[in-house]
Amino acid sequence: MPRLHLPWLELSVVLPLLGAIFVFALRNQHLARLIGIVTCTLTLVCATGEWIDFGLLESFEAHDQWDFLERVLNHDVLVVDELSAPLLPLGAFLYFSIVVTTLRTKVNRFSFGWTLLSESLLMATLACRSPWLLIGLLSAATIPPWVELRQRGECTRVYVFHMGLFVALLVAGQLLVDASSGSVALSIIGGCLLTGGALIRNGTFPLHCWMTDLFENATFGTAILYVIPMTGAYTVMRLVFPIAPTWALQSIAVISLITAFYAACMSTVQQDARRFFCFIFLSNSALVLVGLEMVTPVGLTGALCVWISVGISLLGLGLILRCVEARIGRLKLNRFHGLYEQTPYLAGTFLLTGLASIGFPGTVGFIGTELLVEGAVDVYPLVGFTVVLATTLNGIAALNAYFRIFTGTHHQSSVSIGCRPPERIIIVVLSLMMIGGGLVPQPGIDSRYHAAKSLLEHRNLPVSVHTLSENDTSPESSTKDSGMSTE
Amino acid sequence: MNTSTILYLLGVAVVLCPTMLVVGLGLPLLFGRPLTESTQTRLAKGCAYLGLTSAVAILITMLITGIREVPIEFGNWVEVHEEGFHFHLKLVFDRLSVPFAILSYVLCGTAGAFANIYLQGDRGYDRFFILYAFFMLGIIVSTVAGTIETLFFGWELVGLSSALLVAYFHERPGPVRNGLRIWSIYRFSDAAFLVAALLLHHLTGKGDFDILMGEGTWPNGTAVITSWQALPVGLLLLLAAAGKSGMVPFSGWLPRAMEGPTPSSAVFYGALSIHLGTYLLLRISPLLNASPTLSFAVVVLGAISAISGSLMARVQNDVKNSLAYASLTQIGVITVEIGLGLRYIALIHMIGHACLRTLQLLRAPSFLHDHKAMENAVGIRLNTNDCAVPKTTSPLQLVVYRFAYERGYLDTLIDSFLVQPFVKLFRFFNECERSWTEALSGTKPDEQRQPSADLELVEEMV
Numbered sequence: 001m002p003r004l005h006l007p008w009l010e011l012s013v014v015l016p017l018l019g020a021i022f023v024f025a026l027r028n029q030h031l032a033r034l035i036g037i038v039t040c041t042l043t044l045v046c047a048t049g050e051w052i053d054f055g056l057l058e059s060f061e062a063h064d065q066w067d068f069l070e071r072v073l074n075h076d077v078l079v080v081d082e083l084s085a086p087l088l089p090l091g092a093f094l095y096f097s098i099v100v101t102t103l104r105t106k107v108n109r110f111s112f113g114w115t116l117l118s119e120s121l122l123m124a125t126l127a128c129r130s131p132w133l134l135i136g137l138l139s140a141a142t143i144p145p146w147v148e149l150r151q152r153g154e155c156t157r158v159y160v161f162h163m164g165l166f167v168a169l170l171v172a173g174q175l176l177v178d179a180s181s182g183s184v185a186l187s188i189i190g191g192c193l194l195t196g197g198a199l200i201r202n203g204t205f206p207l208h209c210w211m212t213d214l215f216e217n218a219t220f221g222t223a224i225l226y227v228i229p230m231t232g233a234y235t236v237m238r239l240v241f242p243i244a245p246t247w248a249l250q251s252i253a254v255i256s257l258i259t260a261f262y263a264a265c266m267s268t269v270q271q272d273a274r275r276f277f278c279f280i281f282l283s284n285s286a287l288v289l290v291g292l293e294m295v296t297p298v299g300l301t302g303a304l305c306v307w308i309s310v311g312i313s314l315l316g317l318g319l320i321l322r323c324v325e326a327r328i329g330r331l332k333l334n335r336f337h338g339l340y341e342q343t344p345y346l347a348g349t350f351l352l353t354g355l356a357s358i359g360f361p362g363t364v365g366f367i368g369t370e371l372l373v374e375g376a377v378d379v380y381p382l383v384g385f386t387v388v389l390a391t392t393l394n395g396i397a398a399l400n401a402y403f404r405i406f407t408g409t410h411h412q413s414s415v416s417i418g419c420r421p422p423e424r425i426i427i428v429v430l431s432l433m434m435i436g437g438g439l440v441p442q443p444g445i446d447s448r449y450h451a452a453k454s455l456l457e458h459r460n461l462p463v464s465v466h467t468l469s470e471n472d473t474s475p476e477s478s479t480k481d482s483g484m485s486t487e
Numbered sequence: 488m489n490t491s492t493i494l495y496l497l498g499v500a501v502v503l504c505p506t507m508l509v510v511g512l513g514l515p516l517l518f519g520r521p522l523t524e525s526t527q528t529r530l531a532k533g534c535a536y537l538g539l540t541s542a543v544a545i546l547i548t549m550l551i552t553g554i555r556e557v558p559i560e561f562g563n564w565v566e567v568h569e570e571g572f573h574f575h576l577k578l579v580f581d582r583l584s585v586p587f588a589i590l591s592y593v594l595c596g597t598a599g600a601f602a603n604i605y606l607q608g609d610r611g612y613d614r615f616f617i618l619y620a621f622f623m624l625g626i627i628v629s630t631v632a633g634t635i636e637t638l639f640f641g642w643e644l645v646g647l648s649s650a651l652l653v654a655y656f657h658e659r660p661g662p663v664r665n666g667l668r669i670w671s672i673y674r675f676s677d678a679a680f681l682v683a684a685l686l687l688h689h690l691t692g693k694g695d696f697d698i699l700m701g702e703g704t705w706p707n708g709t710a711v712i713t714s715w716q717a718l719p720v721g722l723l724l725l726l727a728a729a730g731k732s733g734m735v736p737f738s739g740w741l742p743r744a745m746e747g748p749t750p751s752s753a754v755f756y757g758a759l760s761i762h763l764g765t766y767l768l769l770r771i772s773p774l775l776n777a778s779p780t781l782s783f784a785v786v787v788l789g790a791i792s793a794i795s796g797s798l799m800a801r802v803q804n805d806v807k808n809s810l811a812y813a814s815l816t817q818i819g820v821i822t823v824e825i826g827l828g829l830r831y832i833a834l835i836h837m838i839g840h841a842c843l844r845t846l847q848l849l850r851a852p853s854f855l856h857d858h859k860a861m862e863n864a865v866g867i868r869l870n871t872n873d874c875a876v877p878k879t880t881s882p883l884q885l886v887v888y889r890f891a892y893e894r895g896y897l898d899t900l901i902d903s904f905l906v907q908p909f910v911k912l913f914r915f916f917n918e919c920e921r922s923w924t925e926a927l928s929g930t931k932p933d934e935q936r937q938p939s940a941d942l943e944l945v946e947e948m949v
Contacts, residue, residue, distance in 0.1 A: 155928035209924045262916075269913040298570050336660060341610065345519050355647070361640040367565050367574065374572060377685055385682055392678040396671050399650070403667055407657035424519065431517055441565050449567050 001076065002057050007064040008050030009078040012088060012123040015043045016095075020116035029107040033099070036112035040096040043119060047092035054085045055447075060454045078127040082451035083237055083304070087126050090311050091229050095119040097430075098221045101319055101423045103326050110219055111151070114144040122229055131174050134238055138201070138231060139167045145218055145226050154217035162200055162210035169197030170235070177243060191244045195252055198240060202232025202289060203282045205259040215278040220325060223274075224318040228311055230285050236292060242459050246295045250379060253293035257386055260286035264393035268400065273321055273331035276401050280317075283394055284310040284357060287387060291372040299375020300452035305368025305444060309356065309437065312364055316353035316430040317398075319423070320346050324405065327417040333401060336408020342417050347406040349427050354398030356434040358391050364437030367445060490552055497541045497548070498559040498578055501588060501631060504538035505624035512617045521613045528603045531616060535596035538627070542588045545580050556581040556704040558633055577633030583705045583769055583834060587630045590838050591759055594845050595623045598754035601849055605750055611655060615748065618655075622648035622751075626759050630766070635684045638770070642680060642731070642763070646673035649760050652751040653744050665743035672737050676730020683723035690716045706830035710773040714780075721774045721781040724767060725788065732764025732818050733811075734792040738799075739898035741815055745807040752807060753848030757814055758841035765818060765837060768825045775826065786826030793819025798891035806851045814844055 019039030023032045054062055061081035080088065095115065102110050118141060125137040142163040149156045176190030203211040215223045241249070263283035270276040288310060291303025323346060324339065325331055340347045352363070359369030369391060377384030411417075419427070437444055511530050515522050522530070549557065561576035580588075599619060606612050625644030632638035650673060654666025690712060710717055728734070733741040733756075744756040768775070768785060775782045796815030803809040817840045824833040862869055880888075893899065 155930050157928045158924050161927060209920055212920065213924050265913050266917060269910055269917060298572055301567065340657060348516060361643045371572065373685060377689060384685060388678045388681050392674045395674050399670050400667055403654065403663045407654065407663045409658055428517065445565055445567060
């Protein structure tokens, strides 16, 4: 396996971990914020370095130079491949944005130590392909939000119930997959349990209530950091996608489609800004799953593109909502707040990010959504049309939220509620990414198409499951599976 | 430099002008440094003049050289070659697009000049002009689009900028609610458009209008898809056109659109935006030729819209609403003409109607002002007996009057049978979810977090 030029992956994991340890040892929150910013910046640099370095290698996968963990464990623990290569800098940018834009007045409510620990776990998760280690990391990542909920005195039962189920299903599923050794039934049951776990983590209907609960009870920053990396979809790609037959994945896509449509409908009737954000995110993340589970090159390419575009656009949308909330408190959407005159900049970028999240022409999500719909139509025409309907409803919800927050009688405030330079810079960068990615989409599409093809080629179905897949009526699925049998 | 190079450069300039306007006005806003009003005006004027000059130059060149169609290829914007997916960027200057592009520039330029005075010193000046720039870009791209994907690009920009312009006076809830309603209708009609584009891709493998036109140039093209393929694609596009042009059953958005500032009402909803649907029908006219059933559907929809618009226009008590429904009448007639195959007549009708309606809508506020000034000068009321009520009214007349006054009950029907059940159902689900999380967590409902229904009602009354 090719090696990166520097140990980018280990640095991306270790730096935030060291930062977290250092912050936990401190009692000064303002200093903790400073350390958090420095650590997140360095992690972002390392993650970006990994992405660029990996791009130069032109390989499907690569591991670190001077891989310390490999020497100790005698096993490639941290490996980057075409799926995870852009997700690592995206995740690092997500943490960087949230930490940098946290106001000084909010440092006592936001735990930088747990945030850095979460970042370390996320970086490790995205660079890990070993099933059991991945399950361990995913399980560990559920702890920081739980700690925050406890510290805020909120009830954690909803969160614990769902996350407990998530972890239990992953463990049970992986045990069955490991024990299957040629048994189709065990492999399929194991795959189903793994899928169930991943779908819970992704907030699939009807087991999505933990997400609305988290958004309502945790800090907005923590909730954004926990859901936007879409580790549920990542779990599907790492644990389920390689072993599940095509027909099974395409059947699961229908569940994701129901979630996408339901969440889109729910987002239009929300009267709380956080719940609105949660549902619009749920709808978009479910659409990503729909594309991933189509198991066609076009659908998969679309899903991988939308994964990135949703990450960027909804991060922007979430940041803007967080900026506004930090100044005027919880936002209700049952009245007009009239913030436009106070913060025209935030209003304009809110609109831009909202439109980018629905794949509006000229923004980063447009081509990805087109590909996703095209891929879905190829498999199930009705699915494609429902995807269009879901994005339509999301568009209505986004503009409704814009109107509710920024229009109406002028908000009177004794102090300026305009955004600070760090917030402005982050939002400008996100806006440029959204517009730039929308105007020049070909490099991104090429990269994601290549990744999609490689992922399909690297699917490694057990022989018995493969035999089942060959009986699929879909000519595409049989083509893909026969391709895999030659490996 | 040969003729084709000149035409290519002019064609690029036609699209580049509004693009430069969007960039010129948008980038300073993105960086939080808006331009001064005078700079914005100069930029808008310059782009409109340059674009118009380029479009007129194309027309003159085409007339002199006898060229009937100038395709300008930009290649594939996005391509996944192995999967046959591509987003083809292509512009077409022909007997349909060139007159409409010139019309768009003339009317956008007029509205820009008018708005410069009308909105001078207004707090929303920057916002108006950036939306104006997006609208101009959208309408020009839609007009000269050579592929259905390119048309969709412009189509969406027109929809967004139109909805936001309706909500321009956003301190009041009325315009905002109307803007949202228009956006909702546009989104659904856009969804129909997107599905049609997908279907066309699915049936033909391409989205070029060449596939629809066959070998001939507009309006003599012959679609190369079968009648049964043309019907579903055409019906979806008809739905999209009906939404964009405010035809029945979507005509409820027309009077709502008049909440925006007069220049935008005049040029966008009275002249350009409203004609975009009929323009689409003209562009896909070979599809209509291929399917008599589709042509019949177009004629029926046009006739219903024309009759409804005519009735509704007669009972309005507001000049802008009256003009809006008068526009609907003409749109209906134009649609009937398209359905009957009278393509040139429809195009001329469209251009004439757009110019007349712009003039009427721009003149309306000052006309009322002048009328009052004249009455003050004369000292008596003028034309007091013009609205004399007929002495006898038959039951049928009353029914028709009620129908027209209630705007065909269309909004009521949509609200009663679609919007309200939808909202009720999903609010019910929302409450179920809350109950479930509360039951799971063992907490009581938090009064502070419950949405207040009263607030919504209070807002409605403001």
